[in-house]
Amino acid sequence: MFKRRHFIVFVACLIGLPLFSQTTVTGDSCIDCHKSEDFLVTDKKLYDYFQDWRASIHGQEDIVCVDCHGGNAKAKDKEAAHVSRMSPDSKSRSVDFQNIPDTCGTCHDDLLQAYIKSNHYQHLTKKDADRRGPNCVTCHGSLNSRKLNVNTVAEVCEQCHNEESENAPEIPNKAMVLLNDLNTISGYRRFIERRDPVESKLFLRNLDRNLGELSTTWHLFDIEKIETSTSQLLKEVKSKRKAVLKKSIPKK
């Protein structure tokens, strides 16, 4: 999915170019200017945005400002750098609410394709103000993009799924249970990898593929589908763990 970047890293390694760490990236004027410590005093919010990005998985993976915002990262001057971004009230800005899925989807395409099929997306684009659907950033944040887990998911879903809204109030709890199961699967996966790395190689490879598919399934936001896939994977990984456990107990 991220071939371009992986290719750049690969080539850089091949020809022995040093790969700069985030703080020393040069030649990207967005970063060179936005990272300035001066903003700590003059524009604290702007400073915080940059720190959020830098600490995020995107910052660490070298996904830079222009990947989401556009603009000219070669221009040193602010106006010139910002130039190809549209005016703040233009509907065509890449980070405007309705355009966010496509912007994120340039890299997370499988998830975007699933999300587009969801009820959530219908409610995002239909613009019904009282039942607005969530966007990628509603659930994951933008500059500080992060995954959801068993501890954080309920709070996110509860924004809209609660008793007062009468919009499927059982959802937050169901989501929590499902991400808890996902945690258990990951735990068992680690156990199998540690105890039986060689003979379980194929099993683990299949499991990882299925986990990737489960992430895609999540973005359809069809609870029954997610439940079915999750319990299937949990069953498989549980029985594999049992087999590995049995194998590693020496026979008398």
Ligand code: HEC
């Ligand atoms: C020379 C400094 C400088 C450069 C270069 C620069 N910025 Fe900015 N940027 C700023 C400042 C200062 C602000 C605060 C608002 C303002 O003064 O316009 C800002 C605001 C922003 C904003 C929020 C406001 C808005 O209009 O949406 C975004 C997004 C942004 N910059 C992205 C970028 C991107 C992407 C690049 C590179 C293509 C970039 N900046 C290059 C200094 C810079």
Ligand code: HEC
């Ligand atoms: C993964 C995509 C992504 C990356 C990378 C990213 N941004 Fe953003 N950024 C967004 C989105 C989406 C929003 C709009 C937030 C919202 O609507 O909640 C945003 C909002 C902002 C804002 C707030 C003002 C505004 O226009 O809403 C600033 C300032 C900003 N980004 C600057 C930057 C800078 C500087 C970089 C690089 C250091 C950067 N961003 C990297 C996606 C990104």
Ligand code: HEC
């Ligand atoms: C230019 C490519 C690119 C764009 C655009 C992009 N991402 Fe990412 N994203 C990545 C890469 C690379 C990773 C790290 C590898 C991975 O975990 O898949 C990542 C990771 C993530 C993760 C964390 C996954 C984890 O394993 O922790 C989330 C959540 C995420 N992105 C959400 C978003 C959102 C939301 C947007 C839009 C605002 C967005 N991304 C835009 C490339 C991109």
Ligand code: HEC
């Ligand atoms: C209603 C909330 C919600 C929305 C909207 C949403 N996601 Fe997610 N996303 C989740 C949940 C829950 C998970 C956790 C499932 C998992 O870990 O696989 C997740 C997982 C992810 C991951 C990690 C996948 C992995 O392989 O580990 C990425 C990346 C991601 N989402 C990106 C996106 C993008 C891009 C969009 C918009 C097109 C989006 N999400 C919309 C809730 C949401």
Ligand code: HEC
């Ligand atoms: C910004 C508001 C918002 C957030 C946040 C949100 N949803 Fe939704 N969700 C909706 C709307 C609106 C609907 C459509 C309800 C309808 O059609 O009447 C919906 C529908 C659903 C449905 C289908 C329910 C059904 O009965 O058909 C599921 C499943 C779902 N959401 C899961 C989630 C999960 C899981 C989260 C948290 C990770 C979440 N949602 C967060 C607004 C939201």
